[in-house]
Amino acid sequence: MIKLIFKNHLIQIIIIFFSFFFISTTVFADTSFNTKTNQITWKISALKATHTQEKNLYIAEGDVIITGGKIKLKADYVEFNNSTKDTRASGNVVLISKNDTVSCDLITLNLETQTGTIHNGTIFIQKTNFYIKSNKINKTGKETYIADMASITSCNGENPDWKITGKDIKVTIEGYGFAKHATLWIKKIPSFYTPFLAFPVKTKIQSGFLSPRISNSDRKGLQYEQPLFLALSKKTNATIYIDYMKERGTKLGIEYNYLLGKGTNKSKGTIFYNFLNDSKIDDNTLNTSNYSFSTTPQRTNSERYWFIMKQNTKFADTWNSKIYLDIVSDADYLHEFQKDNIGFNNIKKHFKNNFGTSIDDYDDTIRTNKLNINKKGTNYSLNMGLNWYDNVIARRADTNDHTLQNLPTIKLNMPKQVIKNFRGNFGLYFDFSSEYKYFYRQDTTNSLTNGHRADIYPKIYLPLNFKNFLFEPSLGLRQTFWHGKEFNNSSSNKNEFHHREIYDFQAQISSKISKVFNTNNKFAEKIKHEIIPDIKYTYIPNVNQDDLPLFEFTDNNINKNSFNLLDSIDRINKNNLITWSLVNRFTRKNKKINHGKNKNYIYEEFAWIKISQSFDISKHRANIFEHFSDISLKSEFSPSKFISFNADVKWSPYNKDLVAHDTGITLKNNRNDSIQVTHRYQQNLSESFFTRLNANLTNNLSAFFLYDYDLFNDERIESATGFELEKSCWSLSMGFTEKPDDKSLTFLINFKGF
Known part of the structure; x- marks a missing residue:
């Protein structure tokens, strides 16, 4: 069934009248009509159309568009056989199917079987920007093509930066392509030949060779x-x-x-x-x-x-x-x-x-x-x-392997939670931690042994609020049990249970002072400054633990899981310490989106500084001179997206000197050029300097330089330099790295979409 729709009603009446006297029908002006076959309805629109009833042939001219299912055909001139669905299109032909687009001068195609011949055409896969060009391409199915001679590239233009030419090319969209006697061309220069080539032609995640590295x-x-x-x-x-x-x-x-x-x-x-x-x-x-x-x-x-x-x-x-x-x-x-x-x-x-x-x-x-x-x-x-x-x-x-293993470790913890709230602005809280470990070594000694340890540690808190101050005392009780085949102190303790009970007390007072400044400039609409002072007192009594097992102990030269015994449950050291800290935070507020009267804001912390120090009461009472710890300063500063600074510094109040520091700064600009500089130092132990420079020389060309130097031992750790050239259809990177024991030159090229 064919339905004719005419925009000009007068012309429509005249043409219908004359159609009774002529075998063919000719239509002028904008015309569209539908024809249905099997499961697909084909719609044809054109400026001019002619229908021959004897052959059931439509001839359309001027901005011709045929659509049906997932197929769309555009051309200047189209002959469409409504009986066989054979189509011949010429002049600016574009055929769009599910995953590919064909543009050509002339195409003969059966719209049902989607088989035919493409003359002087290009197959374009949009998602991967992939082109296949040939003077003659046979379309053998919905997504299959064959060409005697063709070129393949992901570059735009008539003179691509690279292309691959070959013979007997077979291509399956969402599958693979195959070519014989393939040659890689860089511009107009043949650069590589292979008698056989297989390549992926897919828009989804696909199997295939990735870029090689030389x-x-x-x-x-x-x-x-x-x-x-x-x-x-x-x-x-x-x-x-x-x-x-x-x-x-x-x-x-x-x-x-x-x-x-x-x-x-x-x-x-x-x-x-x-x-x-x-x-x-x-x-x-x-x-x-x-x-x-x-x-x-x-x-x-x-x-x-x-x-x-x-x-x-x-x-x-x-x-x-x-x-x-x-x-x-x-x-x-x-x-x-x-x-x-x-x-x-x-x-x-x-x-x-x-x-x-x-x-x-x-x-x-x-x-x-x-x-x-x-x-x-x-x-x-x-x-x-x-x-x-x-x-x-x-x-x-x-x-002999004395490495300490944990087979198994079981931990049950409960975070800080309320026991009871009292009238007023305070309540009673608690937390709980516990663990069981079995310590195993393949080879043991008198001091490096195997055994079991269980630890239970409940703690209660009583936070009290006084206006702008929070005072929080806490009391913890730790109970630890050991059992093992042998311990390092004496043979009399073999296969015995040991236990230890020890308490700790903490009292912490802190506050928060803040003020908002109206700046109303490009940097910030408002800036909030917070000052957080904190003082904490910690007390752990001195308990004799010489007769207790020491599982979590290894010689420093044996393995990496050696650690400071201050962090070990096996030994809880006495503590009578006052620690103070002062934190400064700076947060800026800027308008993000303005929808009429509703304003959305973005808040960003751009500066953070913490300074702290401890005072050891036990050392002071024992007349030990250095009863103050090193002063610690930690800071992060990012006033804009173009600059960031971080520092971790320790300073001795007795030697009036830096004990250690780790400082770094990163600078960027609108082109995303960047320079990173890091300096690390530990007194009498190590000192190193690291820098990396990234420069975008053009929109397509970038370079980098890296230098890592050991100042303490006066030797270079690593230096590297290289560049990357990024084009629309290919990229090239090259780098040179030098270390004390090796030099290497690396080359990587990537043909995009291939």
């Missing part, structure tokens, strides 16, 4: 890294890494990301694994000195690997679990492979971005492995876990 260094020689991404499903993907190193061999790696579960039961995880059969070892001879590190032991193994994974699981609204594993073959491995595609830096960044957590540093020879299950209730939290610290050096050397 570098050259003293330790590895020429290096070529090629990643292959595999889109396994909507919730899983993997990347295979092939890393060829001329001097070391080929390192293979895999990255696997997954999401599991539905509803409240969900899991998110990532697994990394890479392996290298290294052709170089460190046998402590001159010939292999280039493959060792001064800070690690001799490495004689050639089979090298790193396995690291993390998984977070949510069982229900309140139950969660976390698994983290980190196993490396030797202490040199993460020194060696820091900046590779599947190296330490990228993996650390991945865990930070996807899980919000970091990993052990590359030079840590004790790697953390843990399982944690936790439940968070309204007024409590329960944590259960296994912590295993893998001592890489002890494992590799097959020597």
